[in-house]
Amino acid sequence: MSISASYPPAFRRMINDGDPKDIEPVLDKDKDIHIPVIDLERLNKEILREACKEWGIFRLENHGVPLELTSQLQEISESLLSLPFEEKRELFAAVNSPLSYFWGTPALNRSGDALKRGGTQASNVNMLEGFNVPLSKLPASTCCDDGAQHSKLESFRVLIEEYGKHITRIAVSLFEAIAQTLNLDLSGDRRSELLSESTGIIRVYRYPRSSSVDAAGEALGMEVHTDSSVISILKEDETGGLEIMKGEEWFRVKPVANTLIINLGDMMQAISDDEYKSVKHRVKKKDMTRERHSVGYFVFPERDCVIKSSNYKPFTYSEFEAQVQVDVQALGTKVGLPRFHPKSPLFL
Template sequence: MESVPNVQELVRNDPLQVPESFLIGNEEEEDKLQSTADKYNLSSEIPIIDLSLLSRGSEEELHKLDKACEEWGFFQVINHGVATEVLQEMKDATTKFFELPLEEKNKIRMPPDDFQGYGQAYAVAQGQTLDWSDALFLRIYPAQYRKPNLWPIAPEGFKETIEAYSSGVKRIRDELLRCLSSTLGMEKDALLNLHQEVTQALRVNYYPPCNMPGKVLGLSPHSDTSTITILMQEDNVTGLQIRKEGEWVPVKPIPNALVVNVGDVMEIWSNGKYRSIEHRAVTTESKSRISYASFILPHAEVEVEPFGHIVELSGSQKYKKVKYGDYLRSSLKGKLKGKSHIETAKIGS
């Protein structure tokens, strides 16, 4: 694996320079990037789910959740119960962290054999187009998997802020997994139990401004290898786009809402009823952007395969049984590339 330059430092040293290794270099892709940058026609239709109604057992909201997972694979959650102050403190502390000098951030640099810590995604192949972003990646739950030496020590109180935010996400994650168990026709705690040990990892992505936003991607198109992902966006910068009916649709931030998407694990379990969705991040010329993705994953030893009752309803099993740890490891060996990885789990592939 090749190391990748720190994008924030590239911009600091020369805001006008974009190294060739970051350029998409494909005119058709560039045209698509520019033509969809301002498309909001579909974005107003992205489903909004009220978690307080789900928590109170609203059948109507449960039906909305089922439809959102089936038709979009993405939705925004409002009234989720995490205090606005907790969300804001997380944003403020993270901004301060990324403003620190590089040598300070490098104290928790990702080791070559680990994905935790501060750094960039490694280039897995020579000549690979690089993403215009830096990241802080931490395993949060179960707490025994944390590596305290790779947690930030500055700014002061950042660890406690991450803890408070992640604890709020944990509550949302459990509530959503219970509701999704219901929409899939199972006992409320079925999905939670199937994880054996629910793993929660946090990836904070920092997207610096880019002098050529139409020629680079902050994050290449991909689907997540998670069960679900819970994401906090900036309120005032749109950067996340999802693929819907062949179009890239911007996910316009709703203040204090969280974005949730279906991951590959949920697609396999539901035998394709719920589909993991391809998404990407674009950059802007004038503003940096930070996003906060909490990945919810099963234990590495869990064997994931379609639920029998869903296979019966659909008439055929579309996915093989995969051991989650193996599935995750093999996905990390390749460059983010659309939904190519889940194809390996399909029967007949």
């Protein structure tokens, strides 16, 4: 099977299926940046506060996720993603599983299906594909039917479930620490309302090697966006490609082995009254001769949890999510928090 046969048809014209040496190098214009480092075993609240306020992103070390687990998860994820495109699509449509397969866009609905885009971005294709995994539905999953690929999918489910337990623990610990830096009251059920473990989802991504670049001469990847989450946690391979905006400039965040990238999402920005920022980021792969693999975890408030802020009209996460989907389908892009900010020209 050729390499391109595993990619969605829309990707194939942008894939060089020959010698990686034939792929033209990309002119690297972006600067490297060293983001703050947080040690989960010796968590310093002042360093955490500064990272959340000035950056909205930091690197986490001593996180306690076993290296063997992440290695096994990457290996089986790569194996599943390397299946022929039609086989992947049929596999995830056929099995009795909450897992779903997506490609070409990071904008998904609650079921994990790609949203149809409107506006000028309707035809834009992000060079990524992946699996969407709602963690709360995994224990009830039964995807171990007969067949080698179904068995492989079941092994993937088991590893994802174990990884999810570790990553959820980390998200809860970090949120509680961040809440302390904001003097938030988490008494009663408020913690689980603002950060609901049942909402956690994992997305496993693959970015193809490509001979195509965008208008700026950069390798295509994931579009510029902020996450809608409270907290997002990224485990990436050594290929790199994550970039963040600080000030008005783009900077490249180089991968560091056995660490996680934590970034704050829109819900954390709203909860903090804009004291902490939802970081704007993208993926632009520099080494086009290699694929990029990553695993992202996203966790949200309860759907009916009311977010109250001095800078935004009160809204529930369900209302925020619905508005994002409306904007993506109408405009082709997410608007996000400005829809709820009375002083914004985009206010509803």
